[in-house]
Amino acid sequence: MNMSPLVTSAVMHFGEMGNRWGFNRTxxxxxxxxxxxxxxxxxxxxxxxxxxxxxNTSMGxxxxxxxxxxxxxxxxxxxxxxxxxxxxxxxxxxxxxxERRKREIDPTMSLLRDLMMDTPSGEKDIAVQAxxxxxxxxxxxxTAWSQExxxxxxxxxxxxxxxxxxxxxxxxxKDKLLPAKSN
Amino acid sequence: MNMSPLVTSAVMHFGEMGNRWGFNRTxxxxxxxxxxxxxxxxxxxxxxxxxxxxxNTSMGxxxxxxxxxxxxxxxxxxxxxxxxxxxxxxxxxxxxxxERRKREIDPTMSLLRDLMMDTPSGEKDIAVQAxxxxxxxxxxxxTAWSQExxxxxxxxxxxxxxxxxxxxxxxxxKDKLLPAKSN
DNA sequence: CTAAACTTTCAGAAATTACTGAAACTTTAG
DNA sequence: CTAAAGTTTCAGTAATTTCTGAAAGTTTAG
Numbered sequence: 358m359n360m361s362p363l364v365t366s367a368v369m370h371f372g373e374m375g376n377r378w379g380f381n382r383t384x385x386x387x388x389x390x391x392x393x394x395x396x397x398x399x400x401x402x403x404x405x406x407x408x409x410x411x412x413n414t415s416m417g418x419x420x421x422x423x424x425x426x427x428x429x430x431x432x433x434x435x436x437x438x439x440x441x442x443x444x445x446x447x448x449x450x451x452x453x454x455x456e457r458r459k460r461e462i463d464p465t466m467s468l469l470r471d472l473m474m475d476t477p478s479g480e481k482d483i484a485v486q487a488x489x490x491x492x493x494x495x496x497x498x499x500t501a502w503s504q505e506x507x508x509x510x511x512x513x514x515x516x517x518x519x520x521x522x523x524x525x526x527x528x529x530x531k532d533k534l535l536p537a538k539s540n
Numbered sequence: 541m542n543m544s545p546l547v548t549s550a551v552m553h554f555g556e557m558g559n560r561w562g563f564n565r566t567x568x569x570x571x572x573x574x575x576x577x578x579x580x581x582x583x584x585x586x587x588x589x590x591x592x593x594x595x596n597t598s599m600g601x602x603x604x605x606x607x608x609x610x611x612x613x614x615x616x617x618x619x620x621x622x623x624x625x626x627x628x629x630x631x632x633x634x635x636x637x638x639e640r641r642k643r644e645i646d647p648t649m650s651l652l653r654d655l656m657m658d659t660p661s662g663e664k665d666i667a668v669q670a671x672x673x674x675x676x677x678x679x680x681x682x683t684a685w686s687q688e689x690x691x692x693x694x695x696x697x698x699x700x701x702x703x704x705x706x707x708x709x710x711x712x713x714k715d716k717l718l719p720a721k722s723n
Numbered sequence: 724c725t726a727a728a729c730t731t732t733c734a735g736a737a738a739t740t741a742c743t744g745a746a747a748c749t750t751t752a753g
Numbered sequence: 754c755t756a757a758a759g760t761t762t763c764a765g766t767a768a769t770t771t772c773t774g775a776a777a778g779t780t781t782a783g
Contacts, residue, residue, distance in 0.1 A: 363661065370651050379560075447678060450678055461557065465553065472549055484578060492629055511681075564770080594773090
């Protein structure tokens with residue numbers, strides 16, 4: 358399995374970006390390869406194409422499965438396992454978002470809640486707790502919003518996008534049009 | 541400058557989360573300390589409070605300034621520099637978002653654009669380019685959206701939030717109410 | 724200009740994270 | 754059951770990232 362120059366460029370880039378996206382180089386490369394290669398790939402083919410050890414490949418595949426970005430694909434006559442993307446690009450992007458939220462936001466929200474319950478040990482701590490509360494609320498808003506967008510799906514997101522700077526306007530409009538609605 | 545247990549917990553946590561958020565432990569700790577401590581802090585005070593070397597502190601402060609998360613604050617009679625947050629929590633959150641976009645999305649968008657211009661070296665590359673295009677468009681949507689939200693400001697974001705699952709509905713409503721509007 | 728107060732830089736050390744490859748494990752065909 | 758085909762684990766090594774502290778640099782008071 359030799360990669361075309363096009364695929365090689367993309368795979369290398371996703372590898373370099375890997376750590377910024379929450380996984381390591383190898384994992385990024387494997388993901389790119391599986392997504393761009395339409396045929397299902399075996400672990401051995403992946404290891405060969407990327408010139409990485411079989412063990413590392415196994416680790417990478419395991420991690421990608423834990424992120425639910427790839428899934429196994431059983432080919433009838435074959436003994437070995439093959440791998441394919443777990444869904445459309447949109448689905449994959451959502452999974453990455455969600456997984457990162459779990460790792461980057463949720464633990465902090467949880468801690469902030471705990472700290473806000475603690476008895477402040479002095480004057481200053483009251484101000485500190487107010488700040489912590491502010492951070493908590495902001496994270497909560499952002500989280501809720503990203504989930505909202507995920508539920509919309511790609512087409513509606515696109516429509517909404519085309520509103521451009523009009524979102525604020527729609528918002529005002531809504532206040533006038535639906536004054537009685539509670540949600 | 542000794543930190544209360546409350547502040548210590550928060551600072552330690554932000555340190556641990558640091559690498560997930562795009563900077564290292566020390567940088568995370570320094571940021572938390574500056575944000576939670578209402579009085580301006582000197583580099584030496586920060587180094588002492590966190591028990592880190594003066595050099596490391598200097599690096600960290602430099603990086604936080606490059607992210608525009610803190611700014612220098614000159615105290616009249618004093619010779620040394622003090623540091624304070626560069627704005628409200630909302631402003632800081634936006635800066636982090638934007639900086640991460642620059643590091644995590646922009647380079648990929650740029651590469652994808654380039655690869656889509658390349659002459660495909662075979663049948664399969666045409667399909668690959670279609671995929672790359674799909675990824676590009678998705679990233680573009682998400683980027684544009686996050687910028688949109690940043691422009692809204694925290695209060696409107698909150699109002700929008702309260703719509704909850706109603707955003708989709710408003711969208712439909714808008715189609716009926718503003719059919720002639722082009723944007 | 725000089726000295727004191729303070730900051731930054733950077734080479735090397737320490738800590739962390741990723742990768743290899745051999746051994747252990749699992750599954751299935753016969 | 755056994756052997757073959759395949760996968761996973763993990764101890765040790767390699768690569769990368771972060772931190773320290775001493776030396777070099779900068780600024781200002783006098």
